[in-house]
Amino acid sequence: DDKVLQVNQLKKHFDMGKGKVLKAVDGVTFYVKKGETFGLVGESGCGKSTIGRTILGLYDKTEGDVIYDGNDIHALSEKDRFTFYRKMQMIFQDPYASLNPRSTVKEVISEPMEVHGLYKNKKEQLDRVYQLLEEVGLNRDHANRYPHEFSGGQRQRIGIARALALNPDFIIADEPISALDVSVQAQVVNLLKELQTEKGLTFLFIAHDLSMVKQISDRIGVMYLGNMVELTTSEQLYDNPLHPYTKALLSAIPIPDPDIEESRERIILEGELPSPIDPPSGCVFRTRCPMAMEVCSELRPAWQEVEKDHHVACHLYDSTLTKEQTKKIDPQ
Ligand code: SF4
Ligand code: MG
Numbered sequence: 001d002d003k004v005l006q007v008n009q010l011k012k013h014f015d016m017g018k019g020k021v022l023k024a025v026d027g028v029t030f031y032v033k034k035g036e037t038f039g040l041v042g043e044s045g046c047g048k049s050t051i052g053r054t055i056l057g058l059y060d061k062t063e064g065d066v067i068y069d070g071n072d073i074h075a076l077s078e079k080d081r082f083t084f085y086r087k088m089q090m091i092f093q094d095p096y097a098s099l100n101p102r103s104t105v106k107e108v109i110s111e112p113m114e115v116h117g118l119y120k121n122k123k124e125q126l127d128r129v130y131q132l133l134e135e136v137g138l139n140r141d142h143a144n145r146y147p148h149e150f151s152g153g154q155r156q157r158i159g160i161a162r163a164l165a166l167n168p169d170f171i172i173a174d175e176p177i178s179a180l181d182v183s184v185q186a187q188v189v190n191l192l193k194e195l196q197t198e199k200g201l202t203f204l205f206i207a208h209d210l211s212m213v214k215q216i217s218d219r220i221g222v223m224y225l226g227n228m229v230e231l232t233t234s235e236q237l238y239d240n241p242l243h244p245y246t247k248a249l250l251s252a253i254p255i256p257d258p259d260i261e262e263s264r265e266r267i268i269l270e271g272e273l274p275s276p277i278d279p280p281s282g283c284v285f286r287t288r289c290p291m292a293m294e295v296c297s298e299l300r301p302a303w304q305e306v307e308k309d310h311h312v313a314c315h316l317y318d319s320t321l322t323k324e325q326t327k328k329i330d331p332q
Pocket of ligand 1: 284296
């Protein structure tokens, strides 16, 4: 089986007190194949980071399963979970916030090796730090400097070197390029791709827009308000997007060709993202959906496979509905 990670009906709810529950992740199912990049996309607050953290076991789950390499992550003992973290690492959005400013680059990168007692010999450990710096496009002269002496792109390279320190198989990259200048974004994406090929890494790549994800991902899952609304291969998502939310996200990506750009229809979503504490009934997207129908406020759309490897949760693709149910309504 090449499905290295399986997330089944995962729910992560936070108790907010006074009987209120924040449904950050509300029943999400997907798998990631060994060696691929799976893109997880959606606006901030849709639950994508929470999924990343729950997969890693940094959050307990509320319901559902996370199976990695045959192991139920949340059922692991503390000791086994510690060993497991060598295989799965995380890269964060803001490399500066995730690096200790008082530690030198050398200390930042060697810390995970020390925590896991990887090297008995200091010289061996230092050689490994130098090697990692070179693998991410930096060099050994950087080892004794501090994170603040580096640019955003270089800091993200340091964050990547640290994530690679334990030789992981799987990396969760939570918006690794969102804080970087556009010109630097492509460099970091290219570095990640190179490292993936060299080391056979598997990536879960989290992002809030589809522009870069398109280039890096093999398959993509689109999330909205704690729910997965569409999931398919990169090509199918761009060639044949089905969910109205995916269509809106795609229409927001600028196209370099001015002729196409001008004639193209932008789908502007009206209204605010509802609160995950009090999500809309039925389809969570209905308050902003230009296609909303009567049935959308009554029934939660099923997660169905409408063509091979293409799943969507939307009543537009449900052929069992009555004429009355499919009457169009104004979104509100
Ligand atoms: Fe829009 Fe209804 Fe589909 Fe939801 S189920 S995306 S409201 S058409
Ligand atoms: Mg986030």
